[in-house]
Amino acid sequence: MRVKIVGSAAGGGFPQWNCNFRLSRAARTGMPGLRSRTQSSIAVSADGTGWVLFNASPDIRQQIAQAPELQPAADAPLRSTPIRAVVLTNADVDHVAGLLSLRERQPFAMYATAQVLATLEANSIFNVLDPAVVPRRLLAPTKEMAICGADGHPTGVIVGSFPVPGKVALYLEQRGDPAADFSSDTGDTIGVRISETGDRAAVFYVPGCARIDAALRARLAGAACLLFDGTVYTDDEMITAGVGEKTGARMGHVPMSGEAGSIAGLTDVKISRRIFIHINNTNPVLDENSAEHAAVKAAGWEIASDGMELEL
Ligand code: MLT
Ligand code: MN
Numbered sequence: 001m002r003v004k005i006v007g008s009a010a011g012g013g014f015p016q017w018n019c020n021f022r023l024s025r026a027a028r029t030g031m032p033g034l035r036s037r038t039q040s041s042i043a044v045s046a047d048g049t050g051w052v053l054f055n056a057s058p059d060i061r062q063q064i065a066q067a068p069e070l071q072p073a074a075d076a077p078l079r080s081t082p083i084r085a086v087v088l089t090n091a092d093v094d095h096v097a098g099l100l101s102l103r104e105r106q107p108f109a110m111y112a113t114a115q116v117l118a119t120l121e122a123n124s125i126f127n128v129l130d131p132a133v134v135p136r137r138l139l140a141p142t143k144e145m146a147i148c149g150a151d152g153h154p155t156g157v158i159v160g161s162f163p164v165p166g167k168v169a170l171y172l173e174q175r176g177d178p179a180a181d182f183s184s185d186t187g188d189t190i191g192v193r194i195s196e197t198g199d200r201a202a203v204f205y206v207p208g209c210a211r212i213d214a215a216l217r218a219r220l221a222g223a224a225c226l227l228f229d230g231t232v233y234t235d236d237e238m239i240t241a242g243v244g245e246k247t248g249a250r251m252g253h254v255p256m257s258g259e260a261g262s263i264a265g266l267t268d269v270k271i272s273r274r275i276f277i278h279i280n281n282t283n284p285v286l287d288e289n290s291a292e293h294a295a296v297k298a299a300g301w302e303i304a305s306d307g308m309e310l311e312l
Contacts, residue, residue: 230276
């Protein structure tokens, strides 16, 4: 199974269009040790030909341009794509906006939870993907599913989905009703276990997660590889940076560092390879020469970058 990190940044990308914080500024000047990153997405192939995309980011056109394996093959029909299916882990803008760029009546299948399918259904702009051409399929919680193309042919990629602590997408928040905004543990945000037919090695992809709990720790035990929410290094980092008022917790993202952080929370869970993904433009680990980057590496974690490939 091949796994390609298509986009390793959180919403907004790195540098973000309107961000004047030191990290985005340094990335714009091409300072060594700061790599630009596109928004949150990975691609997985069991046969090396057909690909399953996990999340469709607003940067998808650029991401396809940078990945020959996601482009039409030379001997393929005049309109074609090796992307057989798109699996969504939530309805956040950074994970669904790219669907709009996949129009042009090109068949592929879409998989998402009932909540995410309902959000797409309620936003008529997504009808640019005619369900007669792009079937929308329910990703049933906790069951393992064989991901198939629009024509029903299996891709060889198997996905098990599970709810993780999270929250509804920002644009779905009922402002002023925090209880409603955080009521979500049931499918607004999911993690996925990705494997291939007949193989037990699995990669877990969890780009958004609000806290590390016992259920998550049990689920991740024995993973060959974990791609995990690396949005913020510290909970109050956006406030400290002066770019916003929200904590990581308010955005539904557990920080990397600290007692309640992901590094500490997963340290004794048996995971062969652990990689942070969905990294926000305020996260100091983006600077490869920073103390925080060194600390994360010393704790046994890698930091994803665009184009990175894993073979399982
Ligand atoms: C998130 O990961 O918290 C969202 O992508 C934020 C957003 O919608 O910009
Ligand atoms: Mn996001």
